[in-house]
Amino acid sequence: GAGVSQSPSNKVTEKGKDVELRCDPISGHTALYWYRQSLGQGLEFLIYFQGNSAPDKSGLPSDRFSAERTGGSVSTLTIQRTQQEDSAVYLCASSSGGGTLRGELFFGEGSRLTVL
């Protein structure tokens, strides 16, 4: 598509359930980022994929969080045994640059997760 696509746009789940959030980046973009944004707060880095390199997972808050990127394109962020503090908007961004390259991040509209 023309932009970064995320799904679902809204997800309400019960505490303890697992959720999967999907990101479809701009075609050809090698870099993909996941961020989390809690209400009224800044953007919190979660994970970064660049090409075929091992992802930078240093922002994942706990081992309940994982992400993968298949075929260098679509990425899935999985949260296991969700907790109420996981409630946030999860934003995905892609970029054509990485490493020594630079480039604008293009963001999706986000997936709003509410854990009851």
Place this chain on the structure above:
Amino acid sequence: GENVGLHLPTLSVQEGDNSIINCAYSNSASDYFIWYKQESGKGPQFIIDIRSNMDKRQGQRVTVLLNKTVKHLSLQIAATQPGDSAVYFCWGYGNKLVFGAGTILRVKS
């Protein structure tokens, strides 16, 4: 990681006035910076970027200033309009992990 979990500061300006939004960064290796604007319910959008070999860059109604000595970045918006109301974040590439905490800009008509 160096995540910023602060509640965002607010800047209120009168329509037509100039706005200055500031950002400090900690990683001296950062060599490329971007300002993003995020309107309510939307993802962040690119406003303007600057490389570390520059200290100023101008766009349409916006200017970004970079002071590498004190690791400070600012965004100046000329003749602020109601449509400029949003949250503004800075992002440094060498510091790819973290956005600046962000500033809420409110424009009063």
